[in-house]
Amino acid sequence: MGTFRIEGGHQLHGEITPQGAKNEALQILCAVLLSGEKITINNIPDIIDVNKLIALLEDLGVKIQKKGKGSYTFKADDVNLEYLQSDQFKQDGRGLRGSIMLVGPLLARFGQGYIPKPGGDKIGRRRLDTHFEGFIKLGAKFRYNKEEYFYGVEAEKLKGTYMLLDEASVTGTANIVMAAVLAEGTTTIYNAACEPYLQQLCKMLNRMGAKISGIGSNLLTIEGVDTLGGTEHTMLPDMIEIGSWVGLAAMTKSELTIKNVSWDDLGQIPNAFQKLGIKLERKGDDIYIPKHENGYEVQNYIDGSILTIADAPWPGLTPDLLSILLVVAIQAKGEVVIHQKMFESRLFFVDKLIDMGAKIILCDPHRATVIGHDFKSTLKATTMVSPDIRAGVSLLIAALSAKGTSTINNIEQIDRGYENIDERLRAIGANIVRV
Numbered sequence: 001m002g003t004f005r006i007e008g009g010h011q012l013h014g015e016i017t018p019q020g021a022k023n024e025a026l027q028i029l030c031a032v033l034l035s036g037e038k039i040t041i042n043n044i045p046d047i048i049d050v051n052k053l054i055a056l057l058e059d060l061g062v063k064i065q066k067k068g069k070g071s072y073t074f075k076a077d078d079v080n081l082e083y084l085q086s087d088q089f090k091q092d093g094r095g096l097r098g099s100i101m102l103v104g105p106l107l108a109r110f111g112q113g114y115i116p117k118p119g120g121d122k123i124g125r126r127r128l129d130t131h132f133e134g135f136i137k138l139g140a141k142f143r144y145n146k147e148e149y150f151y152g153v154e155a156e157k158l159k160g161t162y163m164l165l166d167e168a169s170v171t172g173t174a175n176i177v178m179a180a181v182l183a184e185g186t187t188t189i190y191n192a193a194c195e196p197y198l199q200q201l202c203k204m205l206n207r208m209g210a211k212i213s214g215i216g217s218n219l220l221t222i223e224g225v226d227t228l229g230g231t232e233h234t235m236l237p238d239m240i241e242i243g244s245w246v247g248l249a250a251m252t253k254s255e256l257t258i259k260n261v262s263w264d265d266l267g268q269i270p271n272a273f274q275k276l277g278i279k280l281e282r283k284g285d286d287i288y289i290p291k292h293e294n295g296y297e298v299q300n301y302i303d304g305s306i307l308t309i310a311d312a313p314w315p316g317l318t319p320d321l322l323s324i325l326l327v328v329a330i331q332a333k334g335e336v337v338i339h340q341k342m343f344e345s346r347l348f349f350v351d352k353l354i355d356m357g358a359k360i361i362l363c364d365p366h367r368a369t370v371i372g373h374d375f376k377s378t379l380k381a382t383t384m385v386s387p388d389i390r391a392g393v394s395l396l397i398a399a400l401s402a403k404g405t406s407t408i409n410n411i412e413q414i415d416r417g418y419e420n421i422d423e424r425l426r427a428i429g430a431n432i433v434r435v
Contacts (some may be wrong), residue, residue, distance in 0.1 A: 002411040004422065007431035008381060008402035011291070012254035014428040016245055018237040018261060019045040019419040020070060023320075024197035025235060026098030027174045029053050029074075031201060032062060033105035034178060035208055036077035037230030044070045044235065048416040052096045059083055059092065060102075081106075084114045090150060091116075100131060101171055104178035107140055107153050117149035130165055130172030137163045138176070138183055160185030160224050168193045168218065168313040174201055181210040183224040192220045195314040196236060196265040207231040236262050241418065242287065243269050243321045244393050247328040249289040250278045250296060251401040253375075256428065258287040268317045272309060272325060275299050276332050295375045298334030306369075310339035319343060323394040326350070330358045330379065331401065332372035339367050349391035352384045353398055381406040389417035396421075400430055 020043035029050070032039045044050060046069075054072070058064050061080035065073045083089050084106070093099040094116040103113035113135075132142050132153065138161060140153040160183045165172065173193040178201075180187035192198075194216055202215045208231045211223035242261050249256040250273070263270075263285055270280060270287070277296030281288040298307050311319035319342045326338045330353065340346050344365040354360055356379040359371035381404030386392030392414040399406035408414075411434070414421060422434045 001409055002415070003435040004396065004408045004411050004414075005433045005435055006396065006399040006406045006408065008400050008404060008406060009378070010252070010400070010429060010431055012249070012252055012256060012425075012429045015257045015259055016424060016428055017259040018241045018245070019047070020235040021045070021197055021238040022047060022049060022240070022417050023170070024200055025050045026053060027101055027171070027197060027201045028204060028233060028235060029057065030098075030101040030105055031178055031204065032057065032074040033060075033076050033079065033102065034109055034181065034205070035228040035230060037075070039074045039208075039230050040067070040071070040232040041074065042071045042232070042234040043237075044072060045238065046070065046419045048412065049096060049098060052092070053098055056092055056096070056099060056102070059088070079110065081110055081112065084112070089114075089116070090148065098171070100128060101175050101178070103131065103151075103153060104135070104175035107135060107155060108158060108179045108182040111156055112152070112154045114150065114152045117151070130167055130169040131175045133166070134163060134172065134176035134189075135179060137161050138179055138187065158183035160187040160222070162188045163190070165189065165191040167191070170195050170198055173220075174198055177202065177205070177212065177220065177222065180222040181205055181212070181225065181228065183222075185224055187222040187224070189220040189222070190218065192218050193313060194218050195318075196239070196267075200233075200236060204231060204233045207233075236265055239266055239269060239318065240320045240390070242266065243273070244324055244397070244418075246273050246278065246280060246287065246289060247324040248397045248400065250276075250292055250328055251331055251397050253292050254289070254428075255291045256289045257283070258289070260285055261287050263287075267315050269321065272317050272321065273328070275307060275309065276325065276328055276336065278328070296332055298329070298332045298336050298372065300334065306335050306337060308337040308339055311341055319346070320390050322346070323349070323390040324397065326360075326368060326370060327353065327394040327397050329370040329372055330360070330398070331375050332370075333374035335369065335371050337367060337369050341366060346388070346391070349387050349395065352382070352395055353379075355382050356380055356398060356402055358398075378403045380404060383407040384409070386410045386413040389413055393418060393421075400425075400432070
């Protein structure tokens with residue numbers, strides 16, 4: 001188990017460039033199975049979860065060539081379907097949440113898709129019902145082996161249909177879209193997720209020959225086609241990482257420039273930080289955060305009531321950033337309620353922050369009230385364990401702002417979502433060592 005040792009209290013300075021988007025990568029990489037032609041993907045982040053998925057594709061028989069940093073070509077012209085029934089696949093697929101999105105493309109192109117119950121973050125229940133209900137509506141037969149926790153769907157030919165999703169699941173929508181592009185007839189998906197990453201997937205599929213309309217809305221119409229071709233795709237920068245660096249700059253009173261952020265795809269993220277009183281400026285396609293020498297003050301509602309920051313399906317605020325916003329609120333002037341609606345275990349890491357001196361009341365599994373210090377007292381260093389990707393980075397931000405030397409264990413959780421995070425932080429002045 002890896003460890004970070006962090007000496008806090010240092011101001012950072014310079015420029016940092018966000019990696020390619022993890023959540024987009026997991027969708028886009030699965031989509032290469034929809035075609036037997038060459039597909040080139042750029043700006044792929046070098047992180048554990050993505051590398052696991054690339055290895056899974058290679059084991060499936062996809063021909064993969066690395067062209068340069070973050071750039072690969074994929075050719076799925078000789079897929080080994082027998083691997084899907086192997087013990088090795090049952091082991092490998094279980095270790096990666098994103099492996100669920102292999103099912104839609106495999107079902108669409110080969111008439112069968114299987115997946116072991118996937119793992120991932122321990123942040124509460126994450127249902128797979130939306131995925132499989134969508135496949136069943138397209139005409140697939142579903143089976144589940146309770147002893148091995150192994151899911152399967154099979155169909156001779158998928159047929160387009162109308163469906164109203166029970167929730168606007170991003171991965172569920174992506175999976176159903178990838179299945180529907182090769183279905184016979186027209187599929188209409190209402191209450192579809194419309195995140196920028198899903199928009200990216202739909203645009204890539206259209207370049208491959210798919211016919212998807214309504215991109216960016218919650219009503220997608222897909223006219224099925226017989227085959228898809230090759231394409232080249234460049235992934236967006238990771239909006240969660242961008243939010244992480246904004247929070248880090250504010251907490252450490254640092255002057256930072258975040259390069260090439262694709263502002264138009266950030267949605268509510270800049271606004272959420274501005275509600276906490278954080279100043280950020282748009283400079284071209286960069287975000288500039290000045291030193292917050294006098295701190296930052298929470299903006300209450302017009303009637304004076306306490307601010308609530310809550311997650312919601314896009315274009316609402318992404319749930320992945322609430323852990324970071326919570327940590328940033330620790331040093332704000334004022335109070336704020338953080339309401340994590342989607343995952344009931346994601347706020348449980350606040351006990352570590354309370355140990356460091358934060359004033360946080362965990363109201364229930366979904367809500368926490370933060371009473372800001374206004375930098376009148378500093379967090380104190382401690383030893384922590386990273387429970388999931390986003391909580392791990394939130395604890396890292398807290399440690400970088402704290403007085404003394406902190407230790408974070410189980411940093412593999414952070415490495416699952418952030419590329420070479422210690423090297424990149426050292427480049428802007430952080431005192432962090434990987435042990």
